[in-house]
Amino acid sequence: MNQGELTIHLRRCFWFRQQDASLVNCQGYRLFNGFYEGLPGLVIDRYANTLVIKNHSRQPESLAKQIEQIAHSLHDTFPEIESLLLKTRHSQDAEERRGQHLKGQHLPMSFTENDVNYSLDLRLNQDDSFYLDTRNLRTWLLQKSRDKRVLNFFAYTGSLGIAALAGQAASVLQTDSNNTFLDQAEQSRQLNKFSGQMRLWTSDYFKAVARLKQAKSLYDIVILDAPFFSQSRFGEVDLQNDTISLINKARPLVAHEGRLVVINNSLFVPGSQVIDEIEQMSRSGYVSLEQVIEIPADVTGYPETIRSAPPADPSPFNHPTKIAILRINRKDKAV
Numbered sequence: 650m651n652q653g654e655l656t657i658h659l660r661r662c663f664w665f666r667q668q669d670a671s672l673v674n675c676q677g678y679r680l681f682n683g684f685y686e687g688l689p690g691l692v693i694d695r696y697a698n699t700l701v702i703k704n705h706s707r708q709p710e711s712l713a714k715q716i717e718q719i720a721h722s723l724h725d726t727f728p729e730i731e732s733l734l735l736k737t738r739h740s741q742d743a744e745e746r747r748g749q750h751l752k753g754q755h756l757p758m759s760f761t762e763n764d765v766n767y768s769l770d771l772r773l774n775q776d777d778s779f780y781l782d783t784r785n786l787r788t789w790l791l792q793k794s795r796d797k798r799v800l801n802f803f804a805y806t807g808s809l810g811i812a813a814l815a816g817q818a819a820s821v822l823q824t825d826s827n828n829t830f831l832d833q834a835e836q837s838r839q840l841n842k843f844s845g846q847m848r849l850w851t852s853d854y855f856k857a858v859a860r861l862k863q864a865k866s867l868y869d870i871v872i873l874d875a876p877f878f879s880q881s882r883f884g885e886v887d888l889q890n891d892t893i894s895l896i897n898k899a900r901p902l903v904a905h906e907g908r909l910v911v912i913n914n915s916l917f918v919p920g921s922q923v924i925d926e927i928e929q930m931s932r933s934g935y936v937s938l939e940q941v942i943e944i945p946a947d948v949t950g951y952p953e954t955i956r957s958a959p960p961a962d963p964s965p966f967n968h969p970t971k972i973a974i975l976r977i978n979r980k981d982k983a984v
Contacts, residue, residue: 650687652718658954659722662686665951672947676760677767679781679947687956688715693723694781697757699732701748701771709737720751732756738775747772759840763788765815767808768836778806778833782948782970783874786910787812789942789974790870793908794818797869800861800902802854807834809872810847814838820846822868824857826881855884858898867904867983874912888915893926896975900936903977904984908939913971920963923971930975939976944968 650658662681672678676697683691690706700723706712720733732753737745748771756771762784770778790799790809794816801810804823811834813821823834828851838847850857854875875895879886886895892913903909913923930936949955949968959969966972 655688655715655718656722658687659719660726662950662954663726665954666947669947671945674764675762675784677762677779677781678784678945682948682950685950685957685959686954688712689957691715691719693719694777696769696771696777696779697760698730699734699753699757699771700727700730701777702733702735702751704735704737705739707739709740724752734771736775736777746775759837763791765791765812766837766840767811768806768833768840770806770833773806773829773833778830779808780805782944782968783809783912783972784945784948786912786942786972789940791816794870798867798904799870799872800824800866800868801872801874802857802899803874803876804831804834805874806830807837807849809874810834811837811841811843813870814843814845814847815841818845818870820848822848822850824850824852824854826851826853853881853883854886855881855898858902861902866902867907868902869904869907870910871899871903871907872910872912873899874910874914877915888913889918892923893930896926896930900977903979905977905979905982906984907977909936909975909977911973911975914969916959916969917961918969918971919961920966920971923973924965927973927975935978935980937976937978938973940974941966942972942974944970944972 680695681693683689692703694701704712733751734748735751736748740746757769759766759768790812794813796819799813799818799821801823804825807823810821810823825831831849875886877888927938944967963969
């Protein structure tokens, strides 16, 4: 796209977000997803009155000219914006990875999504401390967590567990290997003044599973939002090649007729592979696919704005972040 075409296309993408009724109660959403809307490597997110431009290109300088043009376009289109942050994922400079101020110095410490407050640290690391693509899952948790015991593995900053608390869960256990991330979850709990029980546990996934099994702990909802790949001395996570063993590790912690929420965010794993793996587990009669959670349109792009497809076909999911709700039956019917 030349400069004029890019400006017109961006305004079209922005317009569709502004018309999206599902975003009325959301201060955080994706304004532009260049991976699918015509400018690979570039993403723009909005949090309250701050915009975050993300340069994901492995050759960051290749997008410098477009980013300069986009920054001007954002100033014109959103005059109410107080701050503009540029995060360069593959920069050699740690500060550039965390984010450079292009406008303003004040960044929001929190934002609201569907009447729930979430703590925010936009410069926490190379990400934003929040995943916009799981918004519909947070809505599901708001609706399904009442009086439930919820376990959130790989919790990151705990937004899924906070949504469960907002949905009046009886208890929430959030576990992650990074206590700095979990501090954000505690700040979110305090922002909302929740009275429900939330426990934070800094632990490796495999170690946490072993201890919970030993304690014979059971949960009504277990969430598995694992990274694409990770290794520790306790085990290995590999969503591309071995999702089933990861799921089977957690299955014994799900109470009879409970739910196991599985998220596979691997860009190169097709949706058909995830479905095949679920069908393999279903043959036992103790696992069944109950629901697929779609990714919001502001993240995927709209039919009128999408210009390219992901490298692997995610269908029947609508995005490479593939979210499945599994219903678990136990042979011992333990609850």
